[in-house]
Amino acid sequence: MDTRNHEHYKDKTAHDAIKAADKPPDSVTRTINAMKAVAAIDEFEVFGRIKLRDKKTGKIYR
Structure with missing residues (x-):
């Protein structure tokens, strides 16, 4: 940017x-790192x- x-x-x-x-929440980052x-x-x-996709809010993180 x-x-x-x-x-x-x-x-x-x-x-x-x-x-x-624009930074995703730490939980999203941890989940992706765990998958890797x-x-x-x-x-x-x-x-x-x-x-x-957050099950509670429905928000999609890409």
Whole structure:
């Protein structure tokens, strides 16, 4: 993502805020890492996009 605003000045605060908002929850990151670790046990590799849906909220994480 570009760190410049619409006037082409650097705007690190806005850049950092948008980046933090786009970050998935820690539980999603842990789940994906666990899936990769389980696959690695039998010498498999997870590739491509893993999509998860939160059963409570219905939100999809890609």
